[in-house]
Amino acid sequence: MENDFFHFELLAQDGEARAGIFHTPHGDIPTPVFAPVGTQATVKAVTPAQLEETGATLVLANTYHLYLRPGADLVEEMGGLHQFMRWNGPILTDSGGFQVFSLAEMRKIDEEGVTFKSHIDGSMHRLTPEKAIAVQEKLGADIIMAFDECAPPYDLAYNQQAMQRTHNWAVRCQQARTRPDQALFGIVQGGIFPDLRRQSAEWIASQDFPGHAIGGLSVGETKQEMHAMIEVVNAILPREKPRYLMGVGAPDDLVNGVARGIDIFDCVLPTRLARHQSALTLNGRLNLMNAGFARDPQPIEPTCTCYTCRHFSRAYLRHLIVAKEMLAATLVSIHNIHMLEELMRTMRQAILEGRFHQFFEQFITNQERKS
Amino acid sequence: MENDFFHFELLAQDGEARAGIFHTPHGDIPTPVFAPVGTQATVKAVTPAQLEETGATLVLANTYHLYLRPGADLVEEMGGLHQFMRWNGPILTDSGGFQVFSLAEMRKIDEEGVTFKSHIDGSMHRLTPEKAIAVQEKLGADIIMAFDECAPPYDLAYNQQAMQRTHNWAVRCQQARTRPDQALFGIVQGGIFPDLRRQSAEWIASQDFPGHAIGGLSVGETKQEMHAMIEVVNAILPREKPRYLMGVGAPDDLVNGVARGIDIFDCVLPTRLARHQSALTLNGRLNLMNAGFARDPQPIEPTCTCYTCRHFSRAYLRHLIVAKEMLAATLVSIHNIHMLEELMRTMRQAILEGRFHQFFEQFITNQERKS
Numbered sequence: 001m002e003n004d005f006f007h008f009e010l011l012a013q014d015g016e017a018r019a020g021i022f023h024t025p026h027g028d029i030p031t032p033v034f035a036p037v038g039t040q041a042t043v044k045a046v047t048p049a050q051l052e053e054t055g056a057t058l059v060l061a062n063t064y065h066l067y068l069r070p071g072a073d074l075v076e077e078m079g080g081l082h083q084f085m086r087w088n089g090p091i092l093t094d095s096g097g098f099q100v101f102s103l104a105e106m107r108k109i110d111e112e113g114v115t116f117k118s119h120i121d122g123s124m125h126r127l128t129p130e131k132a133i134a135v136q137e138k139l140g141a142d143i144i145m146a147f148d149e150c151a152p153p154y155d156l157a158y159n160q161q162a163m164q165r166t167h168n169w170a171v172r173c174q175q176a177r178t179r180p181d182q183a184l185f186g187i188v189q190g191g192i193f194p195d196l197r198r199q200s201a202e203w204i205a206s207q208d209f210p211g212h213a214i215g216g217l218s219v220g221e222t223k224q225e226m227h228a229m230i231e232v233v234n235a236i237l238p239r240e241k242p243r244y245l246m247g248v249g250a251p252d253d254l255v256n257g258v259a260r261g262i263d264i265f266d267c268v269l270p271t272r273l274a275r276h277q278s279a280l281t282l283n284g285r286l287n288l289m290n291a292g293f294a295r296d297p298q299p300i301e302p303t304c305t306c307y308t309c310r311h312f313s314r315a316y317l318r319h320l321i322v323a324k325e326m327l328a329a330t331l332v333s334i335h336n337i338h339m340l341e342e343l344m345r346t347m348r349q350a351i352l353e354g355r356f357h358q359f360f361e362q363f364i365t366n367q368e369r370k371s
Numbered sequence: 372m373e374n375d376f377f378h379f380e381l382l383a384q385d386g387e388a389r390a391g392i393f394h395t396p397h398g399d400i401p402t403p404v405f406a407p408v409g410t411q412a413t414v415k416a417v418t419p420a421q422l423e424e425t426g427a428t429l430v431l432a433n434t435y436h437l438y439l440r441p442g443a444d445l446v447e448e449m450g451g452l453h454q455f456m457r458w459n460g461p462i463l464t465d466s467g468g469f470q471v472f473s474l475a476e477m478r479k480i481d482e483e484g485v486t487f488k489s490h491i492d493g494s495m496h497r498l499t500p501e502k503a504i505a506v507q508e509k510l511g512a513d514i515i516m517a518f519d520e521c522a523p524p525y526d527l528a529y530n531q532q533a534m535q536r537t538h539n540w541a542v543r544c545q546q547a548r549t550r551p552d553q554a555l556f557g558i559v560q561g562g563i564f565p566d567l568r569r570q571s572a573e574w575i576a577s578q579d580f581p582g583h584a585i586g587g588l589s590v591g592e593t594k595q596e597m598h599a600m601i602e603v604v605n606a607i608l609p610r611e612k613p614r615y616l617m618g619v620g621a622p623d624d625l626v627n628g629v630a631r632g633i634d635i636f637d638c639v640l641p642t643r644l645a646r647h648q649s650a651l652t653l654n655g656r657l658n659l660m661n662a663g664f665a666r667d668p669q670p671i672e673p674t675c676t677c678y679t680c681r682h683f684s685r686a687y688l689r690h691l692i693v694a695k696e697m698l699a700a701t702l703v704s705i706h707n708i709h710m711l712e713e714l715m716r717t718m719r720q721a722i723l724e725g726r727f728h729q730f731f732e733q734f735i736t737n738q739e740r741k742s
Binding site for chain 1: 411412413415416417418419420421436440441445448449450455456457665666668678682683684686687690691693694696697698700701702
């Protein structure tokens with residue numbers, strides 16, 4: 001895609017893995033990219049300056065949460081999300097759909113939209129494709145998402161219905177949008193059913209979106225099913241547009257996603273794990289609460305170059321956790337995000353140098369050796 | 372005082388207010404100075420890098436807390452407090468005395484020391500002057516404190532007794548210490564009784580400590596009583612040694628302390644207020660929860676140069692607080708510490724330029740206008 005505001009530049013392909021640059025109004029996103037999640041207009045426990053230092057370029061914020069609190073009008077009045085949360089790089093907002101289905105109470109879906117009860121104060125709300133776009137236009141992210149329905153992965157009849165609704169809603173989102181400085185991505189659904197995924201990918205690909213997302217994965221299906229669905233969909237989605245696998249962020253999922261042609265990922269995993277004392281490393285997760293770390297002078301990962309690993313021992317991090325100090329969440333979040341960003345940079349470099357296949361083999365072997 | 376490790380250089384005096392430099396093994400402390408408190412080897416919610424950016428030079432850590440958790444042996448094994456918490460500037464530890472009397476349960480005081488029950492796990496412990504020094508030597512701060520007893524301010528008989536004990540314990544602390552790279556400060560007690568304070572100051576001043584502290588203030592007495600006690604004590608303490616007013620940090624107390632010849636202050640106030648949504652400004656405190664800030668695009672203090680005020684609106688901070696986001700405590704802590712450090716810098720500059728008196732008059736007038 002190319003217009004005055006957005007341009008996806010494919011620099012190299014190695015197998016199905018791609019390296020590129022997605023140019024946006026708030027700067028360039030080197031792809032493949034992992035976006036940390038700033039649900040309520042903050043990546044939890046981390047300042048924008050600290051986030052920038054991890055190497056993050058793209059941040060996701062949740063429309064559902066911001067619509068409920070502090071409200072899209074307030075964010076717009078404060079100059080939009082970039083100005084409000086002071087992330088000057090690219091931002092992506094989801095459509096609110098997934099959260100309505102996973103967080104809100106008493107939701108009622110009809111062909112027009114979804115009525116739901118706020119998980120914060122029990123107030124009643126209604127989101128439609130048009131409303132989801134209006135809210136996202138007020139928030140002002142660079143990449144915005146079509147309003148979709150994410151169905152339970154194994155229910156065929158329901159997935160057929162939800163997919164159809166997602167397609168209808170995608171058209172309405174395209175018609176509703178007015179801002180040329182936002183890229184609206186269409187979303188492929190279809191559960192774990194190859195036929196549905198194929199049908200959905202073909203239809204979404206035909207709608208002239210500037211980018212495409214794969215929704216409804218990492219929601220309970222097996223890894224094999226996830227991989228199969230990505231392969232089915234990416235065989236159809238046009239190569240010249242960015243592909244976004246929504247809500248996925250475990251290291252092996254990132255590697256497997258890139259190997260199958262995904263360009264963009266997002267997930268709460270690194271920050272959520274950090275708040276539960278779990279540090280990501282290339283050799284698996286460390287539970288920093290473990291008594292074995294009490295006198296361990298090493299950093300989380302000796303080869304890591306993040307602020308946390310350059311300065312603090314596992315012993316200190318464990319002390320902060322045991323003493324219930326907030327700094328623990330900050331320091332481990334910084335490490336976990338940095339670790340995933342570093343993994344993305346490593347993969348990108350391998351693709352650019354035509355040696356992604358070797359990287360992939362080594363990563364998978366290492367994974368299997370551990371399990 | 373002067374030795375290979377410590378040297379207090381008095382640069383200027385304006386009325387009773389003094390500006391100087393306290394040279395320590397971990398760097399120079401420009402005085403007057405305010406030390407933020409890192410109770411459990413972390414200034415709550417703030418990284419050392421963020422702390423340095425506020426202009427803080429000296430950090431206090433609490434011996435009582437660190438003795439109980441993670442333990443002084445562990446901190447020593449990890450290279451001492453500077454290495455453990457990665458604050459490379461000067462550190463001061465208190466003696467544990469104040470916390471034993473204010474936090475521990477079932478304390479029992481005798482002439483030898485104090486037996487108490489941990490507030491964390493109910494285990495029994497005993498601190499003596501010798502033990503308090505041994506623990507502080509393991510922690511390894513630059514400035515360490517004599518083990519003292521802080522009595523309720525209005526009980527004359529008890530204060531006489533506690534003062535006598537504090538003096539006896541000060542001698543034992545001096546005898547017990549072994550590290551030349553730590554400056555042991557003696558502590559003046561005596562409640563709100565001028566005669567006791569005078570007696571205590573004279574005795575402590577005679578003991579050849581490299582610095583002196585005033586304990587037992589800001590514990591329930593009136594401001595007038597606090598000021599009177601500082602005046603009585605500082606008329607006696609030798610000019611050539613640094614004077615430390617313990618546990619005091621409200622802006623007007625800092626100004627009144629400096630005006631009466633204090634060089635060093637510490638207090639949990641800026642970080643504790645921050646965690647309770649309260650921002651310090653020169654015009655009083657802002658409760659950032661107030662609905663009136665919901666759409667306020669201004670920073671906490673428009674003239675402030677801290678990271679928080681350079682980037683974030685009151686509207687955003689209020690949103691973080693309402694949404695219970697940890698980042699709120701971090702950002703408001705940064706501002707509050709910076710505000711006090713800036714106040715200290717302003718006073719120091721005024722003293723160096725011989726115009727502290729004008730600064731003081733203006734500050735007090737402003738205070739009275741507000742109240």
